[in-house]
Amino acid sequence: MKKKILITGAAGYIGSILSTELVKLNYEVVAVDILKYEQNSLSHLHFYKNFKFIKGDVTKPSVVKKILKGCNYIIPLAALVGAPLCDKFKKETKRLNVDSIKLLIKHLNKKQKIIYPTTNSGYGVGEKNKFCDENSPLRPVSLYGVTKLQAEKIILSHKNSICFRLATVFGYSYRMRTDLIVNNFTQKAVKEKKLEIFEPHFRRNFVHVKDVVSAFIFAIENFNKLKNNIYNLGLSSANITKLALAKKIKNKVKNLKIKIITNAKDPDKRDYFVSNKKIENAGFKASIPLEKGISELIDLFSSSDVDFINNY
Ligand SMILES: NC(=O)c1ccc[n+]([C@@H]2O[C@H](COP(=O)([O-])OP(=O)(O)OC[C@H]3O[C@@H](n4cnc5c(N)ncnc54)[C@H](O)[C@@H]3O)[C@@H](O)[C@H]2O)c1
Known part of the structure; x- marks a missing residue:
């Protein structure tokens, strides 16, 4: 059996494809989700011995302590995603997108590795005529963007981390999003x-959901080479x-x-x-x-x- 990987928000748009690919690659996958939207996006994985689903809320300290046990890699995807949703549920957005990430980092041990996706949506506000790179200023205009940027900083304080700033994702998933x-x-x-x-x-800039998943797998397999860095992730x-x-x-x-x-x-x-x-x-x-x-x-x-x- 390969390494043990914890994915939070695993039943979501990215998480359901990522969990599927990692299980097929024989990683031991612990998938955690509160099942806010799609109930069946991980159902096809219950056949596999190297898959374990835990229905849980990652804003709860008792849940976080329990799910982190023995995991080599942590991929926190649980979030309220997108500007309209975050504007509607401001308190929950801060609690989930920022406070739950603080909680996670607090309970990680130094050896545990974390790979985190954030958005590149703050680029390009006032940067009209150039290609934005990882050093371009980020000026998020939505609560969603602000909380993701705060979370990115918290993640990078753990000296065993990789952050991907994703382009707008597209493609089919077991939990379909039609707002993208x-x-x-x-x-x-x-x-x-x-x-x-x-x-x-x-x-x-856009990127297919399966390319996002391949990038996560690349990051797991090349962690030491990539670690403690931020990378834009899009289809050029x-x-x-x-x-x-x-x-x-x-x-x-x-x-x-x-x-x-x-x-x-x-x-x-x-x-x-x-x-x-x-x-x-x-x-x-x-x-x-x-x-x-x-x-x-x-x-x-x-x-x-x-x-x-x-x-x-
Ligand atoms: N899809 C994109 O275009 C995109 C772009 C940039 C970054 N991201 C980031 O990728 C991650 C996943 O995005 P997605 O598109 O898969 O979103 P999604 O909304 O499909 O998935 C989020 C999942 O989190 C779960 N969740 C919500 N609250 C929870 C809680 N308290 N405890 C446990 N689980 C909870 C939901 O049930 C859902 O399954 C997010 O962090 C998002 O910010 C996505």
């Missing part, structure tokens, strides 16, 4: 045959505008109408390209093309009438 822009545009394109876009020139060829994204979807969805809305502003002010050179130079390169993810999503939304539950 690629997933959202593709769903609307398939279901409504119409896309309305504010501020179409705004640029963003997917630094594109919202309009270019819509056109890629239109190439695959017949009769899609794209309407540019000129008299409204996007509350999300991100407009930036991101450099992923640091992680690429360290040996990991995201590679799943945006077009492949869009095709998967078209298949999903065309073949399913399920209404996916969103967290906003």
Whole structure:
């Protein structure tokens, strides 16, 4: 048996795919989640002896002490995610996104290794004409961004840690999120045959959920080489505008109408390209093309009438 890995928020969009891949690679996986949204996103793993699920709340000290026991790697994914949700539940956001991370760090021993994802959403506010790298200033405008940045600092105080600043994730997961822009545009394109876009020139960086999972696995396997550092994690060829994204979807969805809305502003002010050179130079390169993810999503939304539950 390989190393023991604790994943919190394991039933979520990223966690359910990550848990599946790690179990298949024969790691011993302890998956913890309060099951706020999807109840069955990990059901397929109960066949495996190297998988253990614990329903628990990571804001509770007794739970945290118990789940950390014997784990070599900790991947804390439990969070309230996205600006609209965090604005709705401000107290819970601080308690989960910041205080639970403090609690985790307090109870870790020095040997335990931690890999943490945060958002790059603070880049690009006022950095219009350049590629943002890990040294670019972060100016988060939402409570979500602020709490994730606070958590990143707390994580890095543990001298056995790696932080990934993720681009906007896309692709299918056992717990589907349709608030993420690629997933959202593709769903609307398939279901409504119409896309309305504010501020179409705004640029963003994207990454497939399976590439995110591969990066976590790369980090586990190359921990000492990467540790005590922050890395942007995105698909370098997917630094594109919202309009270019819509056109890629239109190439695959017949009769899609794209309407540019000129008299409204996007509350999300991100407009930036991101450099992923640091992680690429360290040996990991995201590679799943945006077009492949869009095709998967078209298949999903065309073949399913399920209404996916969103967290906003
Ligand atoms: N998806 C993205 O585009 C993206 C981008 C950047 C960073 N991230 C980060 O990745 C992580 C996972 O994001 P996601 O997209 O999978 O979100 P998600 O909302 O799908 O998953 C979060 C999971 O946490 C669980 N949870 C909530 N409160 C809990 C609690 N008190 N105790 C235990 N579990 C609890 C939920 O039930 C859910 O399954 C988050 O930390 C997020 O900030 C995601």
